[in-house]
Amino acid sequence: MARIVFKFGGTSVSDVAHVRRVATRVVKAFRAGDEAAVVVSAMAGTTDQLDHWTREIGGMMDAREYDTVVAAGEQITAGLMALALQSEGLMARSWLGWQLPIETDDAHARARIRHIHAAEIEDRLARREIPVLAGFQGIASTGRITTLGRGGSDTSAVAIAAALNADRCDIYTDVEGVFTADPRIVPSARRIERIAYEEMVELASLGARVLETRAVEMAMRNGVSVQVRSSFHDTPGTLLVDEDEIMEQDVVTGVTYSRDEAKLTLTGVHDKPGVSASIFGPLAAEGVNVDMIVQSGSHGGERINYTFTVVERDMERAVRAIEDARNEIGFDSIVADANVAKVSIVGLGMRTRPGVAQTMFATLAERGINLQVISTSELKISVLIDETATEEAVRALHAAYGLDSA
Amino acid sequence: MARIVFKFGGTSVSDVAHVRRVATRVVKAFRAGDEAAVVVSAMAGTTDQLDHWTREIGGMMDAREYDTVVAAGEQITAGLMALALQSEGLMARSWLGWQLPIETDDAHARARIRHIHAAEIEDRLARREIPVLAGFQGIASTGRITTLGRGGSDTSAVAIAAALNADRCDIYTDVEGVFTADPRIVPSARRIERIAYEEMVELASLGARVLETRAVEMAMRNGVSVQVRSSFHDTPGTLLVDEDEIMEQDVVTGVTYSRDEAKLTLTGVHDKPGVSASIFGPLAAEGVNVDMIVQSGSHGGERINYTFTVVERDMERAVRAIEDARNEIGFDSIVADANVAKVSIVGLGMRTRPGVAQTMFATLAERGINLQVISTSELKISVLIDETATEEAVRALHAAYGLDSA
Numbered sequence: 001m002a003r004i005v006f007k008f009g010g011t012s013v014s015d016v017a018h019v020r021r022v023a024t025r026v027v028k029a030f031r032a033g034d035e036a037a038v039v040v041s042a043m044a045g046t047t048d049q050l051d052h053w054t055r056e057i058g059g060m061m062d063a064r065e066y067d068t069v070v071a072a073g074e075q076i077t078a079g080l081m082a083l084a085l086q087s088e089g090l091m092a093r094s095w096l097g098w099q100l101p102i103e104t105d106d107a108h109a110r111a112r113i114r115h116i117h118a119a120e121i122e123d124r125l126a127r128r129e130i131p132v133l134a135g136f137q138g139i140a141s142t143g144r145i146t147t148l149g150r151g152g153s154d155t156s157a158v159a160i161a162a163a164l165n166a167d168r169c170d171i172y173t174d175v176e177g178v179f180t181a182d183p184r185i186v187p188s189a190r191r192i193e194r195i196a197y198e199e200m201v202e203l204a205s206l207g208a209r210v211l212e213t214r215a216v217e218m219a220m221r222n223g224v225s226v227q228v229r230s231s232f233h234d235t236p237g238t239l240l241v242d243e244d245e246i247m248e249q250d251v252v253t254g255v256t257y258s259r260d261e262a263k264l265t266l267t268g269v270h271d272k273p274g275v276s277a278s279i280f281g282p283l284a285a286e287g288v289n290v291d292m293i294v295q296s297g298s299h300g301g302e303r304i305n306y307t308f309t310v311v312e313r314d315m316e317r318a319v320r321a322i323e324d325a326r327n328e329i330g331f332d333s334i335v336a337d338a339n340v341a342k343v344s345i346v347g348l349g350m351r352t353r354p355g356v357a358q359t360m361f362a363t364l365a366e367r368g369i370n371l372q373v374i375s376t377s378e379l380k381i382s383v384l385i386d387e388t389a390t391e392e393a394v395r396a397l398h399a400a401y402g403l404d405s406a
Numbered sequence: 407m408a409r410i411v412f413k414f415g416g417t418s419v420s421d422v423a424h425v426r427r428v429a430t431r432v433v434k435a436f437r438a439g440d441e442a443a444v445v446v447s448a449m450a451g452t453t454d455q456l457d458h459w460t461r462e463i464g465g466m467m468d469a470r471e472y473d474t475v476v477a478a479g480e481q482i483t484a485g486l487m488a489l490a491l492q493s494e495g496l497m498a499r500s501w502l503g504w505q506l507p508i509e510t511d512d513a514h515a516r517a518r519i520r521h522i523h524a525a526e527i528e529d530r531l532a533r534r535e536i537p538v539l540a541g542f543q544g545i546a547s548t549g550r551i552t553t554l555g556r557g558g559s560d561t562s563a564v565a566i567a568a569a570l571n572a573d574r575c576d577i578y579t580d581v582e583g584v585f586t587a588d589p590r591i592v593p594s595a596r597r598i599e600r601i602a603y604e605e606m607v608e609l610a611s612l613g614a615r616v617l618e619t620r621a622v623e624m625a626m627r628n629g630v631s632v633q634v635r636s637s638f639h640d641t642p643g644t645l646l647v648d649e650d651e652i653m654e655q656d657v658v659t660g661v662t663y664s665r666d667e668a669k670l671t672l673t674g675v676h677d678k679p680g681v682s683a684s685i686f687g688p689l690a691a692e693g694v695n696v697d698m699i700v701q702s703g704s705h706g707g708e709r710i711n712y713t714f715t716v717v718e719r720d721m722e723r724a725v726r727a728i729e730d731a732r733n734e735i736g737f738d739s740i741v742a743d744a745n746v747a748k749v750s751i752v753g754l755g756m757r758t759r760p761g762v763a764q765t766m767f768a769t770l771a772e773r774g775i776n777l778q779v780i781s782t783s784e785l786k787i788s789v790l791i792d793e794t795a796t797e798e799a800v801r802a803l804h805a806a807y808g809l810d811s812a
Contacts, residue, residue, distance in 0.1 A: 016462040050482065056422040057486055059493020068500050069485035072478035076456065079475035080463055087465020094474050098504065099549060143505060 002167040003035040003125070007135065007157035010044035011174040012231035013077050022172060022231050023084040026130065030090060035125045037164060038092075038132045039157040040081050042073025047136075047150075063108030067137075067147045071097070074134035074153065082132045091129040095121070097137035097145065102156070104138035104146045111138055111146035113155070116163040125164070133160060154215035162222035169224050171211065172231040177238035178203065178210050180403040181255045185391050188404040192253060193236070196243040199253050199346055202380045206344040207258030216240065243348060251356055252347040252401035255394050259387055261291070262315035263340045263372065266306040266322065268332025271297075275329065279306060282325040288314045292342070292375040292384060303332075307373055309384060312338050340372065341390040344382040345397055357381050363400040369393055408573040409441040409531070413541065413563035416450035417580040418637035419483045428578060428637050429490040432536065436496060441531045443570060444498075444538045445563040446487050448479025453542075453556075469514030473543075473553045477503070480540035480559065488538045497535040501527070503543035503551065508562070510544035510552045517544055517552035519561070522569040531570075539566060560621035568628035575630050577617065578637040583644035584609065584616050586809040587661045591797050594810040598659060599642070602649040605659050605752055608786045612750040613664030622646065649754060657762055658753040658807035661800050665747045665793055667697070668721035669778065672712040672728065674738025677703075681735065685712060688731040694720045698748070698781040698790060709738075713779055715790060718744050746778065747796040750788040751803055763787050769806040775799050 006026050013019045030036045041047075050070045054061065078094040085092035097104075100120060104111035121131045135153025140146045148155050154171060161169035178200065181189040195203075197220035204213040210228055219226045219240060229237035269275060276295075283290055293308045310318050319336050322329070350356040360381055364371060369392070373384040385393055398404060412432050419425045436442045447453075456476045460467065484500040491498035503510075506526060510517035527537045541559025544552045554561050560577060567575035584606065587595040601609075603626035610619040616634055625632045625646060635643035675681060682701075689696055699714045716724045725742050728735070756762040766787055770777060775798065779790035791799055804810060 016459050020463065053422050053482075053486055054489060057426065057489040057493055059489060062489060062492055065485040065488045065492070065500055068488075068502070069482050072481045075478045075481070076459075076475050079471040079473075080459055082471045082474075083460055083463040083465060083468060086468055086471070087463055094471055096474070 001033045001035065003164060004029055005037050005039060005157055005161040005164065005166045005169045007039040007154065007169065007171045008041065008081075008231060009153065009171070009173045010041040010047070012172050013040055013081065014044040016080065019077065019080050019084050020087075023081060023088060025172070025231075026085060027088045027090060030130060036130050037121060037125065037160060037166070038081055038085075038130060039135045039153060039160055040074060040077040040132065041135050041153040043077055046073040046076070064144050067108045067145050071134070071137040071145045071147055074136050078132050078134040085130050085132065091127070092132055093124065093129060094132045094134065096134045098139040100133070102138035102159075104140055104148070106140035106142055106144070106146065108140070108144070108146055110149040111140065113138060113148070113159045116159055118160070118163040121164060151212035151215070154212040155218060158215045158218045158222070158224050158226065161224045162218070167225065168227060169219070170227045170229055172229050173210060174231065175210055176230040176233055176235045177228050178208065178254070180253070181394055181398045182208075182257070185394050186255070186398045189398065190403065190405045192238050194239050194241050194246055195253060196246055196348055197240050198243065198379055199348055200240055202344070202346040203254050203256050206342065206346065206380065206382060207256045207260075208254070246348075249349040250347060250401070250403070251349040251353050252345045252403065253349070254346050255343070255397045255401070255403065256346065257341055257343045257390050257394050259341045259390060260312045261309050261340050261342050261384065262312045262336060262338045263307060263309050263384060264315070264318055264322070265335045265337075266329070266331045266333070267335070268303045269306055270330040271302060271304045278325065278329045279322065282321040283310075283318055286317055286321045288318045288321065292373045292382065294373050309340070309342070309373065339387045340384050341387040342382050342384050343390065343393045343397065344380050345401065346380045348379060350381070351378055359400055360397060363396050364393055367392060367396055407439045407441065409570060410435055411443050411445060411563055411567040411570065411572045411575045413445040413560065413575065413577045414447065414487075414637060415559065415577070415579045416447045416453070418578050419446055419487065420450040422486065425483065425486050425490050426493075429487060429494060431578070431637075432491060433494045433496060436536060442536050443527060443531065443566060443572070444487055444491075444536060445541045445559060445566055446480060446483040446538065447541050447559040449483055452479040452482070470550050473514045473551050477540070477543040477551045477553055480542050484538050484540040491536050491538065497533070498538055499530065499535060500538045500540065502540045504545040506539070508544035508565075510546055510554070512546035512548055512550070512552065514546070514550070514552055516555040517546065519544060519554070519565045522565055524566070524569040527570065557618035557621070560618040561624060564621045564624045564628070564630050564632065567630045568624070573631065574633060575625070576633045576635055578635050579616060580637065581616055582636040582639055582641045583634050584614065584660070586659070587800055587804045588614075588663070591800050592661070592804045595804065596809065596811045598644050600645050600647050600652055601659060602652055602754055603646055604649065604785055605754055606646055608750075608752040608783075609660050609662050612748065612752065612786065612788060613662045614660070652754075655755040656753060656807075656809070657755040657759050658751045658809065659755070660752050661749070661803045661807070661809065662752065663747055663749045663796050663800050665796060666718045667715050667746050667748050667790065668718045668742060668744045669713060669715050669746045669790060670721070670724055670728070671741045671743075672735070672737045672739070673741070674709045675712055676736040677708060677710045684731065684735045685728065688727040689716075689724055692723055692727045694724045694727065698779045698788065700779050715746070715748070715779065745793045746790050747793045748788050748790050749796065749799045749803065750786050751807065752786045754785060756787070757784055765806055766803060769802050770799055773798060773802055
């Protein structure tokens, strides 16, 4: 007997027929003697619709009211899932964030979970009931509904699995697991059977959409055994494990990409002490995250150029923040370019094998793909390239590191 | 300065543009110095959609989960309305049933309000904030969300107006007030400027859809001044008042109808003591409400016929309940007929003027409309007729009682 948290994403509960269909997976495990708790997202499209309405209303966005509106999506699916399980003859009960409660801080729309009161859920599990929890939401100490930010339901599921000491947290989604690359771009991509948490954190934060970065980090910190599985095919999926549980480590585990990037270049920046702080301070104040940064000399050493990347939706805000700080910074021009993509290779193996970067650069150079920015860490190498070359680059790297299936 | 509760129905908040539009009515009153609290329904169609999903899921319907699902509709509009008011530069805050709380009994899907904790709302009003309350919902002592049944948002609004000692409860809807008859059927129908609570209770329960019967009863009991107004036209609407505030009373105030009726006839019933209880006991046990009842002798006195009406959606359940009790009752046959309609005249004036019923019967007889069942009370006379004659009957009665506008 195992204790399993089942998490179903939006496409897995996109309508009543889907809710009924994925419920049978829970029923099967339960009938086999397992304890089951379920965490649900909103029906696919619902959160976008609710989000859209809050923006359409106009005015300054009050995040407290935003959270009240969008949290309704998971409330609906939690109730429907409980009904679906009941229709299979099982005892099931929905639980909203405020009902357990799931305590969060009061950073509305991007709240962090502080504590999950799981006693009631433990009690229900002991009575062979199936608790169905609305993902993505909690309650602040003010008594207002909070949400965890987009993709927060994965985080809810992992947090609940940790609170319940679950044997496994199964994240059901519309793909069959984590792949060596996006199968829509690389048809020869293979499902990864076991991946280290650290690698998954990198893949998730570098563009792989299958799991939320926060959820993976939380799983790693709490030792939650996470499995990514298909809601629609009965295939094994991908298991997240500790590094030492992976027997034979490939050099590169996966190739990923993100088109949601924008490049900003400041030319003719006066090179004086504190200039970096004068550029990135205003961006931080605006809540703009800067990813890759390159500084390059020019004009005989007195003037330099700065190139950095932000997510595409922050581009205009970043330009404005820099323009507003023009006097403090001192620069000639700022150029923004959204036609860029970040392509990354990720793998624990690259720590111990030299030449990994060289293979990447040579592979892209052979195809005439220009590297605009390079950024590396222990587990990954990312390059910024022209957006139109994204697919070619991903396919070429996937082949170059021997990831293509036979 | 007045304290006003504004209630907006589903068609008044059917999309974001409508929410913004009706919000301006609140803004206007607020800027003129009034205190304003707002109660909202779900967007038109939302409750039906959510209700439909819960039925589509199948299985026995658990009313606790039903309530969790459908209450999401008002949650969404409460948040959106708060945002709309904020976008006009006002302070506004949404409040869900569990947040005040609005305590109800635990009769899910048809809960009754027990107590509204209004202290927080009073406090916010004093600070010139506009509380926006989700209608239709409350919380049971079990901590689960309850809903008040269809149309329950009117009841929420009146209850909140009572709890706040509001000067007025303005029910904004998609019609310009209460009319002497349904204007879609009787083009010459007139808006009623002032109507007695008692008359409105009858009109509402006999088919007029403009206000929920429960809400009117609650307003009457608590002396809440209710005004029914158009969300879309700046017209005076209809004011609910005490009987003695109406100067000149028409004999008949309004003509109304309901097509949502079914007639059941039991023939050859053994006439013995307790036979009525043996028929209506099983129906009550099934939760079927019986409206009009006629008992008629036949077969030389030993056997009698019973005719009674139920709402159309209960017809099959009623037939089954009677069939199941066939041995206890003893009857020849049961015939069900959904092609009937109930047409009613309502008016305080008919208490003191004789001949009102005779005018009704003669008017219908002239047109060859057969009366299948007649039911009277102090304030109304209802007749059951063939459904196809509904519109003709309503128009004829409207004219006969001098209600047609000049």
